[in-house]
Amino acid sequence: MDIEEILSGLEGDERDLVAWLADMNEDDALALANRMLFEDTKDPLRVLELCRMAMDIVGKRFEEGEYFLPELVLAGEMLDQVGAIAKPLLADGEGGGAKKLGRVLVGTVHGDLHDIGKNIVSFMLDINGYEVRDIGIDVPVATFIDEVRSFKPDVVALSGFLTLAFDSMKETVEAFEREGLRSQFKIMVGGGQIDEAVRAYTGADAFGVNAVEAVNLCNRWLRVAA
Template sequence: MNDMNEEESQLVEWLADMNEDDALPLAKRMLLEDGKNPMRVLDLCRAAMDIVGKRFEEGEYFLPELVLAGEMLDIIGSIAKPLIKQGDGEEVKKLGKVLIGTVHGDLHDIGKNIVSFMLDINGFEVKDIGIDVPVKTFIAEIEAYQPDVVGLSGFLTLAFDSMKETIAAFDQAGLRDKFKIMIGGGQIDETVRNYTGADAFGVNAVEAVNLCRGWTGAAA
């Protein structure tokens, strides 16, 4: 976004710098008092999240910043979205659809949630189907959602077998070549990728975003 006025640049900067105390009152004022187009405010948020994502990628930001950025975005989004009227502007076209869930037997979700958030702010449409997801549920959700990428998450070592089973079931259902599969979680490495038959694994949310960009042909 190159056409920002001073106040808009200020909001982007405060959001990107984790200055919640100044950013939130300014966003609220823009939306509730100044009558600013809510789509414009959400665009500013997106510009700020681009900076957050880059800083994460460059090793300046870590998980606390992603979590706080997500929280700020939620707060502003919850005020902006009810104010959107027809004709305010169009939703940005999404880069691709990603379905993500934690495999059966595993209840962990912190990593999965952060990956979902990073994919979302990087322009992907994400459907998160939760934790301890049975194979049948994955298949039903995939058939309904038609994703470009499926992300399987798992923290425990038992997830190795759950992932292998889930991917084998995609194969049996004739779905395996309809999307790419990425896996991730505390213990996941190349050995596990090979064992489960996934297309790729990632050790953090940036790697997940880069995998999805590569597969959907989206420019970084």
């Protein structure tokens, strides 16, 4: 992932929002997000996608040693604030009272503290009719095993933004195999730098590039009519 490549596809307020969030410019970023949502009536899902792009940049800077844990925490706090504003607006138009279509277990794998992408996926699955259990960030393999046994999901969604998360995802999938659980559900992986090569490495069934794709995968796997 290249930072300039992310920004090059954006213009105006969208570019400013991503850049300001990634640069920890909290006051300007939150003010702009509010204006985009309430004055410009920007699609809340698009604003959340811009937040995910900003976290991609933050994750890259963390891996390169430019950012450290305090920056990750601040970025998460800013993105949570934007999400808290945007999500209710999205729910108003998405019909959140849909019948539950299946169970999805969602968590960020151990060694990774990112949660904005996971939170967006959890929210989108919920308002599209799925029963979601979000077990948080930095989740150990043993916890995934326990949660699978108790929740009995149809789909397990493993999230991670840092490249070190790829090994954690692989380790988690292999643990499902060892415990004889792998055949009981589908596995999707998602995060800023995940592609088909990473999907194959981890042993997951599919990867999703955004929250809409995560919903589409669940719909396809569970044969939900469009």
